[in-house]
Amino acid sequence: MSTNRPAAGGGREIIVTVQRFGKWIDGFDTRHTVTGATLGLSGLRVTAEDGSLAVCELPLWGGGPSTPPEGDTRDLIDAFAEQALKPYxxxxxxxxxxxxxxxxxxxxxxxxxxxxxxxxxxxxxxxxxxxxxxxxxxxxxxxxxxxxxxxxxxxxxxxxxxxxxxxxxxxxxxxxxxxxxxxxxxxxxxxxxxxxxxxxxxxxxxxxxxxxxxxxxxxxxxxxxxx
The missing domain is CATH 3.30.420.60 (eRF1 domain 2)
Known part of the structure; x- marks a missing residue:
């Protein structure tokens, strides 16, 4: 299942199943070239070379880790993707x-x-x-x-x-x-x-x-x- 529609306040709201998230973020990197990521209480924020921003939230996770992990951009994205696939x-x-x-x-x-x-x-x-x-x-x-x-x-x-x-x-x-x-x-x-x-x-x-x-x-x- 996936949803792609205009978001309130601008931008797009995209909803993907947790199994498809890895493919989606790879596509985002191909289109925009990922330059950084932060993982915290607001979820995963991924920035790109052309100024694009993807704020990713996992409702079942409650917003993020109590202690944000350290690591490079790929490590943080992988940590979020792994958490998304956890059998809650x-x-x-x-x-x-x-x-x-x-x-x-x-x-x-x-x-x-x-x-x-x-x-x-x-x-x-x-x-x-x-x-x-x-x-x-x-x-x-x-x-x-x-x-x-x-x-x-x-x-x-x-x-x-x-x-x-x-x-x-x-x-x-x-x-x-x-x-x-x-x-x-x-x-x-x-x-x-x-x-x-x-x-x-x-x-x-x-x-x-x-x-x-x-x-x-x-x-x-x-x-x-x-x-």
């Missing part, structure tokens, strides 16, 4: 109105999971008392579904939070927020890895297994001098 243990919550999926990955391998569905009534066009009755029923169903999902998130993720490098969320943001509002899940807050993944299918096992292609990535902000 990551918790995942995927939720939509009609169901949820919770999983734990080691690298891109799903090691634990629970997928479930709940009935939540669709909105109705009826008015007056009927509309209010449907709204109450729908709200009760949604609350029950969120509580059921929260139980699973607590069991699989919250109770093992110290073993997780990060927690990734996906699906419908309102549904995810409703689940995470459970007080037992407050321990997940500091490990939530941005961004929330909205462009994902229904909470099924097959969808869950494909998610590492979207979260096990390197995010690159590339700025280049004008032509």
């Amino acid at each position: 243990r990551v918790g995942v919550l995927l939720a939509r109105r009609r169901g949820f999926a919770v999983g734990v990955f080691t690298g891109d391998r799903l090691t634990e999971s629970k997928v479930d569905s709940s009935y939540v009534q669709s909105r109705t066009a009826a008015g007056g008392w009927s509309q209010q009755r449907y709204a109450r029923r729908r709200g009760n169903q949604a609350a029950h579904a969120a509580g059921k999902a929260a139980d699973t998130v607590h069991r699989l993720l919250a109770t093992n939070i110290d073993d997780l490098a990060a927690v990734v969320t996906a699906g419908d943001r309102a549904a995810v927020d409703a689940i995470l509002a459970d007080p037992r899940l407050a321990v997940l807050t500091d490990k939530l890895a941005p961004p929330h993944i909205g462009d994902i299918g229904e909470p099924k096992l097959a969808t869950l297994k494909e998610l590492p292609k979207k979260f096990w990535t390197v995010r690159i902000h590339l700025t280049e001098p004008p032509d």
